[in-house]
Amino acid sequence: MSDPIHSLSLKKLRDGIHAGNFSVMEATDAYLERIANFNEELNAFITVTRDSAQAQAVEIDNRIRKGELDGAMAGLPYALKDLFCSKDVLTTCGSNMLRNFVSPYDAHVAERLKAAGGVLLGKNNMDEFAMGSSNETSAFGNVRNPWDTDCVPGGSSGGGAATVAARLAPVALGSDTGGSIRQPASFCNITGIKPTYGRISRYGMIAFASSLDQCGPMAPSAEDCAITLNVIAGLDARDSTSVDRPVPDYTATLNDSIDGLKIGLPKEFFAEGLNPQVGAVIERAIKEFEARGAIIKEVTLPNSHLAVPVYYVVAPAECSSNLSRFDGVRFGHRCENPQDLKDLYERSRWEGFGAEVKRRIMIGTYALSAGYYDAYYLKAQKIRRLIQQDFAEAFKDVDVIMGPSAPTTAFKLGAKKDDPIAMYLEDLYTIPVSLAGLPGMTFPIGFAADGLPVGMQLVGNYFEEARMLNIAHQYQLSTDWHTQVPAKFA
Amino acid sequence: MAISEAEVRKVAHLARLAMTEDSVEAYTRNLSNILDLVAQMEAVDTDGVVPMAHPLDMTQRLREDVVTETNHREAYQAVAPETEDGLYLVPKVIE
Amino acid sequence: MEWETVIGLEIHAQLATKSKIFSGSSTAYGAEPNTQASLVDLGMPGVLPVLNKEAVHMAVKFGLAIDAHLAPRSVFARKNYFYPDLPKGYQISQYELPIVGIGHMDIELEDGSIKRIGVTRAHLEEDAGKSLHEDFQGQTGIDLNRAGTPLLEIVSEPDMRNAKEAVAYMKKLHALVRYLGVCDGNMQEGSFRCDANVSVRRPGQPFGTRAEIKNLNSFRFIERAINHEVERQIDIIESGGTVVQETRLYDPDRNETRSMRSKEDANDYRYFPDPDLLPVEITPEFIASVRATLPELPEAKKQRFITQYSLSTYDADMLTQSRDVADYFEAVAQGCGDAKLAANWVNGDLSAALNRTGIEIANAPVAADAFAGLLKRILDNTISGKIAKEVFDAMWNGEGDADSVIDKKGLKQITDTGAIEAMIDEIIAANPKQTEEYRAGKDKLFGFFVGAAMKASKGKANPEQVNAILKQKLAG
Incomplete structure (x- = not known):
């Protein structure tokens, strides 16, 4: 075996383990060693679960040897964004509020991965409560982009994106509320998919905005994502919004032909606001699809320019309520010597939450308060419907929609930190998809003139994840963008 | 400013955030900028549009009325800031 | 104002x-x-x-x-x-x-x-x-x-x-x-x-x-x-x-x-x-599917009790205050065959006993079928209403069903005409003055003789028979 473990795809890792080329423990140690070497620089992990990972590895090696465990993820190491509750493991959500919160239970996806024989390497850094697009709102320090450590990795799943880009884990689970998987995937040259809202249970995923949050895998390739999605997708009775609908084998259709595929390009996604360098990479990739037999059509999403305003009402409104449970009573940060109940609440929350989280709580509180509800919340919900209808119209003419995942490549640390609006506009192209609840993914398509990666956003109709993964996989069969790793982390 | 300092203080209180005096100005500015962004919605005619609360048009699944939970008080209170005799403690509540 | x-x-x-x-x-x-x-x-x-x-x-x-x-x-x-x-x-x-x-x-x-x-x-x-x-x-x-x-x-x-x-x-x-x-x-x-x-x-x-x-x-x-x-x-x-x-x-x-x-x-x-x-x-x-599980509602039940059992509005109202009481009443009424008697007893002695002890009717020590058994003994003249109260108290205290209490305590009503006649003869013989006054037209004294007869029988003589025989004997 010549290829180092960290360069292997999930499939090859699994096959290597089952062929006896290396043990689960060896694979686990290989990644733990990389984390030990590189995490200090990248700050991609808040918690590394070295001891429990090694203990799990021993157990899983035994079970595989005994033939008890044979699944596609048996023995595969993975990382979780630190908003997935992990039993007996620190689960911080990137916040001082939960700095010491050792979760008493496992999130649904954590249970599924455990049951499949995965090995948890650790918990990824993230924007606080998943609110941010640069990972700079984390209470545990910013994450650095492996492609340029002076740049942000994107957010809010920035820790996971950097982890996968630097091959500190073969796969990481992220979450996406307005672009938090797709935008960092674009910035870090990895593949990530946010499935249809409801496809994966949200149980145990600490909520930001409940009607938008969706978990998804981040990995080098579409095939890796398909393998992971097979394990985590499906009905969970504990989440009322989880959909009762059969889960296809996402790996089974990866090799289907994409000949005659109708790709829609929303003209609004190629208008002002898109960095021309990024636009050029996108257009080149579109041409490649065309050359492979795809039919390119322009479509229109006339209300998409309203998506960011709508999102900044809906998401904060939901978050203002979701984050009320952090009150210093049953878990989380409690202020010193509270004078009375009001003091307990107000200081615990003021101290526990960072500035961006507080901004969003206040915007949401304001939007829901008496006299403003109709003008903000109700209005936003109505425009959300219009945005959904735009997509429905577009999908009458095309199979999938493609466009940029983000208007720029990764920007410098600190560049937008003090300008919330500039930061919010990072998610210009991903937010409309989230509002509609549609599946969206990002896959690497090359590098802009600044040398930084660019990802293509691919949007499918509801529950079309298999088709999307198939399209990205076909592209990846003939390109090697997704296998490129920054020289330092090769 | 789309929102006044007084409103910011009121909202902070509703959200139980101990807004410090030296933060009021910055929050007012930031929140105003966000509300200016949001104000783009005003121009849209939404008469007759049904508000969308959920991305999917589904109805609530119902659970059978069965007791499935057992007592895990010790584990759950291990993460609590302050407990006594199985109770969570808070500063005295006056009704 | x-x-x-x-x-x-x-x-x-x-x-x-x-x-x-x-x-x-x-x-x-x-x-x-x-x-x-x-x-x-x-x-x-x-x-x-x-x-x-x-x-x-x-x-x-x-x-x-x-x-x-x-x-x-x-x-x-x-x-x-x-x-x-x-x-x-x-x-x-x-x-x-x-x-x-x-x-x-x-x-x-x-x-x-x-x-x-x-x-x-x-x-x-x-x-x-x-x-x-x-x-x-x-x-x-x-x-x-x-x-x-x-x-x-x-x-x-x-x-x-x-x-x-x-x-x-x-x-x-x-x-x-x-x-x-x-x-x-x-x-x-x-x-x-x-x-x-x-x-x-x-x-x-x-x-x-x-x-x-x-x-x-x-x-x-x-x-x-x-x-x-x-x-x-x-x-x-x-x-x-x-x-x-x-x-x-x-x-x-x-x-x-x-x-x-x-x-x-x-x-x-x-x-x-x-x-x-x-x-x-x-x-x-x-x-x-929910409607199918809907019980008869209080108002409908009350109206039914009035028509089906010929109860007064007051009785029907009392009996339909709770479903348990209504169910109990109906079981008693059907068990003994006399709804009015059942209503009187459920609203009367039973209700009083429940109130006194604070027991819910569902847990009453006298269950509906046992209660019906008691009322049956009133209806078939085994005991009088008055004796029934004594039997009820015993049943409440767990001394057994109506028949065994009646039997144990010897409370069975005396209905033997010969025995009652003999007893009344003795009373008349022992009270010549009152007999004379009665026969002279002092009707009020009839009650004195009834009382004496009931006392002599320890309450067990059938009151109707006592009345009839007394009337006949006193007439001379």
């Missing part, structure tokens, strides 16, 4: 489900603190609610019973406020689209007339936990066992005009929810609670400013608290002041209401649809 009182009630009935409304925790009362508080009940980060089907079923059942509109789609909303017994910082409730819409309840006023009280709505929501104010180093203790218990909040129109009407409405509702089996009605344990919105006005004028009185957890308190509050408001207005809209807490020990400090903040609940829950669909099929 006259004042008119306007009262609307908000009643919280805990639904008698086994598990909580959004979690699989037990709803049993009285467990050790926080031992029935699951991850969901505690509002742990990441947890989600899943609606209990039985709670929906019960709400629909109640809606059908008050002839209410049932929403084909109802929506759960979050009511946002901070309080330590509210773990999530919001209560999952219903706001714009409650499951039960407009309905009504008829109450009987003291003069016997019927008044219809409008029910505005009834919605499902979760109960909060409990704050324990005993001193924990100057702190308050929070027990979240009750958090998440399903509640049906039943909101009336401001249709009641005095405290007695409010009590009548509340009692009627209390009987109804127990009839339906949707709430155990235990007011001491807080299963059935009431808040009253009270205002006063000059007749014909618009509604006055109302105060909401909380903590009205007995029928007695509600009447006293409302009367007290009415007086307070009239005093304020008559001395030139204005009533403030506020929440007041009733203190039964002092019989007064006081402003609640914890509710001082003008609340802005910021209701919005709960994104963790989807609209609840109530299909015609579901309604039909």
Whole structure:
């Protein structure tokens, strides 16, 4: 075996383990060693679960040897964004509020991965409560982009994106509320998919905005994502919004032909606001699809320019309520010597939450308060419907929609930190998809003139994840963008 | 400013955030900028549009009325800031 | 000038489900603190609610019973406020689209007339936990066992005009929810609670400013608290002041209401649809399936008792106060074959014994079939009504069924004409003076002879036979 473990795809890792080329423990140690070497620089992990990972590895090696465990993820190491509750493991959500919160239970996806024989390497850094697009709102320090450590990795799943880009884990689970998987995937040259809202249970995923949050895998390739999605997708009775609908084998259709595929390009996604360098990479990739037999059509999403305003009402409104449970009573940060109940609440929350989280709580509180509800919340919900209808119209003419995942490549640390609006506009192209609840993914398509990666956003109709993964996989069969790793982390 | 300092203080209180005096100005500015962004919605005619609360048009699944939970008080209170005799403690509540 | 009182009630009935409304925790009362508080009940980060089907079923059942509109789609909303017994910082409730819409309840006023009280709505929501104010180093203790218990909040129109009407409405509702089996009605344990919105006005004028009185957890308190509050408001207005809209807490020990400090903040609940829950669909099929489980309602049962058993309105009313009493009565009536006798005994001696001992009828030491056995012995002349009381007491004390008590105590009625004649002959012989006076026309003395005969037989002689034989013998 010549290829180092960290360069292997999930499939090859699994096959290597089952062929006896290396043990689960060896694979686990290989990644733990990389984390030990590189995490200090990248700050991609808040918690590394070295001891429990090694203990799990021993157990899983035994079970595989005994033939008890044979699944596609048996023995595969993975990382979780630190908003997935992990039993007996620190689960911080990137916040001082939960700095010491050792979760008493496992999130649904954590249970599924455990049951499949995965090995948890650790918990990824993230924007606080998943609110941010640069990972700079984390209470545990910013994450650095492996492609340029002076740049942000994107957010809010920035820790996971950097982890996968630097091959500190073969796969990481992220979450996406307005672009938090797709935008960092674009910035870090990895593949990530946010499935249809409801496809994966949200149980145990600490909520930001409940009607938008969706978990998804981040990995080098579409095939890796398909393998992971097979394990985590499906009905969970504990989440009322989880959909009762059969889960296809996402790996089974990866090799289907994409000949005659109708790709829609929303003209609004190629208008002002898109960095021309990024636009050029996108257009080149579109041409490649065309050359492979795809039919390119322009479509229109006339209300998409309203998506960011709508999102900044809906998401904060939901978050203002979701984050009320952090009150210093049953878990989380409690202020010193509270004078009375009001003091307990107000200081615990003021101290526990960072500035961006507080901004969003206040915007949401304001939007829901008496006299403003109709003008903000109700209005936003109505425009959300219009945005959904735009997509429905577009999908009458095309199979999938493609466009940029983000208007720029990764920007410098600190560049937008003090300008919330500039930061919010990072998610210009991903937010409309989230509002509609549609599946969206990002896959690497090359590098802009600044040398930084660019990802293509691919949007499918509801529950079309298999088709999307198939399209990205076909592209990846003939390109090697997704296998490129920054020289330092090769 | 789309929102006044007084409103910011009121909202902070509703959200139980101990807004410090030296933060009021910055929050007012930031929140105003966000509300200016949001104000783009005003121009849209939404008469007759049904508000969308959920991305999917589904109805609530119902659970059978069965007791499935057992007592895990010790584990759950291990993460609590302050407990006594199985109770969570808070500063005295006056009704 | 006259004042008119306007009262609307908000009643919280805990639904008698086994598990909580959004979690699989037990709803049993009285467990050790926080031992029935699951991850969901505690509002742990990441947890989600899943609606209990039985709670929906019960709400629909109640809606059908008050002839209410049932929403084909109802929506759960979050009511946002901070309080330590509210773990999530919001209560999952219903706001714009409650499951039960407009309905009504008829109450009987003291003069016997019927008044219809409008029910505005009834919605499902979760109960909060409990704050324990005993001193924990100057702190308050929070027990979240009750958090998440399903509640049906039943909101009336401001249709009641005095405290007695409010009590009548509340009692009627209390009987109804127990009839339906949707709430155990235990007011001491807080299963059935009431808040009253009270205002006063000059007749014909618009509604006055109302105060909401909380903590009205007995029928007695509600009447006293409302009367007290009415007086307070009239005093304020008559001395030139204005009533403030506020929440007041009733203190039964002092019989007064006081402003609640914890509710001082003008609340802005910021209701919005709960994104963790989807609209609840109530299909015609579901309604039909619930309707099939609907028991006969108190009013219908009362009318049936009047026609089927020829009972008085009073008796029928008494017997239909609770489903257990009605069921007991019917079993006794059918068992003994004489509904009137059954009604008299159930409303009389049985009811008295239950009241005296505080035992619920369902747990009465004399079960319905045993009771019917006793009444049968009255009907077949084995014992007199008077002796039956003695037998009943013995049965209540666990001394066996009617026949064995009668047998053991030798209480069987004397119906042997020869024996009664012999006894009466002796009495006449022993009282020549009274016999003579009677025969001379002093009819009143007949009672003396009856008494003497019953005494001589220790109450066991059949009274009718005693009468007949006495009449015949005294006639000479």
